[in-house]
Amino acid sequence: MRHWLMKSxxxxxxxxxxxxxxxxxxxxxxxxxxRNFMRDGxxxxxxxxxxxxxxxEPGVVGIAAVASDAYPDPTQFDRKSHYFDPASTQxxxxxxxxxxxxxxxxxxxxxxxxxxxxxxxxxxxxxxxxNRLSILPVTQAQWDRILSLx
DNA sequence: GCCAACGTTGGC
DNA sequence: GCCAACGTTGGC
Numbered sequence: 001m002r003h004w005l006m007k008s009x010x011x012x013x014x015x016x017x018x019x020x021x022x023x024x025x026x027x028x029x030x031x032x033x034x035r036n037f038m039r040d041g042x043x044x045x046x047x048x049x050x051x052x053x054x055x056x057e058p059g060v061v062g063i064a065a066v067a068s069d070a071y072p073d074p075t076q077f078d079r080k081s082h083y084f085d086p087a088s089t090q091x092x093x094x095x096x097x098x099x100x101x102x103x104x105x106x107x108x109x110x111x112x113x114x115x116x117x118x119x120x121x122x123x124x125x126x127x128x129x130x131n132r133l134s135i136l137p138v139t140q141a142q143w144d145r146i147l148s149l150x
Numbered sequence: 151g152c153c154a155a156c157g158t159t160g161g162c
Numbered sequence: 163g164c165c166a167a168c169g170t171t172g173g174c
Contacts, residue, residue: 007172031157054172112173130155132171 002041003138005049005126006064006100015050015062018102023067026097027075028083034135039070039096041137048100049138049146051126052109059111060146067101110149120145 006026008014018024029035048064072093075083088094115121125136138146 009172033157058173132156134171 001046002043003047003049003140003143004037004042004066005051005060005136005138007051007053007134009054010052010061011055014052015102015105018050018062018064018100019105021102023099023101025073026100027073029073029097029134030083030085030095031134034133035096037135037137038098042066042070042098044068047103047138047143049143053134057109057111059109059114060106061109062105063103063147064100065103066098068099070096070098073097106150108150110146114149115146118145118149 013024026038029038044066046066048066049060050062050064052058052061072090073083073095075081076085076088076093076095077090078084083095085094112126115124116127121127121142124138124142125131125133
């Protein structure tokens with residue numbers, strides 16, 4: 001089993017939203033590297049750190065799990081969607097997604113500030129300079145270390 | 151709101 | 163294939 005971190009802006013979709021709906025198709029990813037992680041890397045059951053970005057207190061707020069294999073993101077075909085991609089066709093869809101299932105909310109937010117203070121997390125992709133990827137791989141050691149802070 | 155760091159686009 | 167311009171992300 002692999003582990004991942006997935007970012008979401010809480011104003012758009014928060015850990016509480018995920019708790020409410022239970023399972024959510026992770027639509028709208030329009031970055032090839034992030035898509036490739038979903039398409040080629042993720043398997044049902046993989047653990048996901050749910051991260052709030054672009055907010056007052058950025059950090060890891062909950063645990064989720066990959067709940068499906070990758071399949072075409074329907075929003076790419078929807079002309080009314082913000083994520084519509086005119087270059088994508090039903091025959092050769094460009095964008096894929098996976099379903100994400102709520103597991104639990106953390107007792108508290110493990111903040112980005114705290115993560116930066118951890119010497120053993122220097123290699124963590126989230127903390128790398130200029131990182132903007134919305135989906136990142138997390139090693140078992142990083143996963144354990146981050147959750148030990150809870 | 152600012153700005154650094156990227157990714158993408160499109161002219162050539 | 164290069165690269166400038168532009169758009170986006172995301173912390174602060």
